[in-house]
Amino acid sequence: MLQFITHPSERYTIAEEVQMVLEGGCKWIQLRLKDATDEEFRQTALEIIPLCKENEAFLVFDDRVELAIEMSVHGVHLGKDDMNPLVARENMGAEAIIGCTANTAADITRLRGWDVDYVGLGPFRYTTTKARLSPVIGLDGYTDIVREVRAADILLPIVAIGGITLEDIPAVMATGVNGVAMSGSIINADDPVDYTRKVLGALQEAFEKRR
Template sequence: MLMFITHPSDRYSIAEEVQMVLEGGCKWIQLRIKDISDEEFRQTALEIIPLCKENEAFLVFDDRVELAMEMGVHGVHLGKNDMNPLQARETMGAEAIIGVTANTADDILRLKGWDVDYVGLGPFRYTTTKKNLSPLLGPDGYREVVNKVREADIPLPIVAIGGITLEDIPEIMATGVNGVAVSGSIINAPNPVKYTRQLIETLNSTKKQ
């Protein structure tokens, strides 16, 4: 399971980023653009919604619950300072995809019994967008969190996030997480389409081991 998280860059527009990862086979996009107005966000979303529909890919917005409902996308990803997931579920309905951010096992244990669909757990390593906000997990941290969560009988899919590269995937997936979210390493790759394909191939091969 690969999620691509958009990130403004000097090389590509957001729509170009999304087009490339879709061409590479990614089926799950998170539109994340901080510090812009709803109208600016809406204009970017209007560019990528047709691309996601054409490629039968899921599209979630980072926060912006009302805008996600207005534009009919699949759901939202909620950070710790965003709308409460329970309120988002009540607002968006049963069919919406709702993901939440977590940094520790306790963050996920608090979600037991909540109607959320996945957890983005990180950071694996520091990135330009998440620098020094939370302790790094690394492979050992992921393994410890996954074990605690599963022992508590919480089956929520866990997606690793935070500076992940192609080379990290076998070690990360061996910890028991269900997928990875990638942003910068795709955008900065010499060939983002090819890199996306390699990420998916590596994820698929680790599942079979």
């Protein structure tokens, strides 16, 4: 499970980023444009929605529930300060994908019984967008959190996020998480298409080892 999170860069437009990761085989895109106006967000979404449809990829918006409904995308990812996921579910319906941000086991436990599809748990290591807000978790932290929430019979899929690279995937997946979300390591790679392919291959290897 790989989610690619868009991030403005000097090298590529958002549409170019999405096109490359889709070519690399990624099937799950999160459009994240924190500082954009709704109209700017809408215009970028209009560029990437056809790409996702053509490649049969899921597209979720970071926050922007109203826009997600308006543009009929698959769902949203909600941060701690965004719309309550229960309200989002009521507004978006049963078929929508709804993900939530988590930094601790307690964050995940609070979602027990809620109609949420996954949590993005992080940050794995320091990043300019994540770790300034929350302490890094690291491998031991992921292992402990996954163990705690699974022992509490919480089976919500957990996606690791925050500075993860291709080289990290075997160890990160060994902690018991269900997938990873990546952004900068893909965008900054010499060949983002090939890098995406290698990430997906590493994830597949990791899942096979857990069987």
